Amino acid sequence: MDTSVSFLDSLQCTSDEEAWGRLVGMYSPLIRGWLKRHGAMVEDLDDVTQEVLAVVFRRFPDFRREPRAGAFRAWLRTITANCLRDHWRKKNRQPTGVGGSDFGAVIAELEDPNSGLSAQWNRDHDRHVIQYLLDEVRPAFTDKTWQAFQRFALDGLTADDVSQELGISVNAVFVAKSRVLSRLRQRGLGLIE
Structure with missing residues (x-):
């Protein structure tokens, strides 16, 4: 599909x-x-x-x-x-x-x-x-991207904390969240409003 x-x-x-x-x-x-x-x-x-x-x-x-x-x-x-x-x-x-x-x-x-x-x-x-x-x-995502998304979007850590924890930039944390949320919205369009 x-x-x-x-x-x-x-x-x-x-x-x-x-x-x-x-x-x-x-x-x-x-x-x-x-x-x-x-x-x-x-x-x-x-x-x-x-x-x-x-x-x-x-x-x-x-x-x-x-x-x-x-x-x-x-x-x-x-x-x-x-x-x-x-x-x-x-x-x-x-x-x-x-x-x-x-x-x-x-x-x-x-x-x-x-x-x-x-x-x-x-x-x-x-x-x-x-x-x-x-x-x-x-x-669909690398482990690092998923961890950044999970720690930031689901676990509620700050972007700075996730950045330090995973050894990536703060911008990479925001990009990871954006990419995963975009895919979730696309796959779930119409199911949850």
Whole structure:
């Protein structure tokens, strides 16, 4: 896949198997983990995750990320809630949610974009995607560039401290941060807003 094309743009071409494989690799652990933490039954985790990703695949041509920020994240959250509801309707049962609550209430809260659970979904999504993207772009950089980026941008050291620690110029620290952030923005365009 051309690295100049954003992830969401690459999914517009349904024949791009690499992009769709990347979507499955990125989102399966997030969806599965989220379902498990919020009370889905273990035997349903894989089925619901597959249902969510199948709907994303079928409906992606209709997805529009403009003009609102977080459109894909919200769209994925809605699909997840709908797939959960459909899954339990098909099985003709109402599972118990975390703490003994009705899982239907969990689904309703997930659908409400202003709920605490939706805010948690957004945080979990962004944290997961950022880590996925960091892991994905890491091999494109030398160890020194990555260390400069990590120590400065992620660990919060000053450019002077990183410069001294790594034996590079302060300018090289800023360049490393700029190069990695540019690649992250490019790869994650539309995923985190």
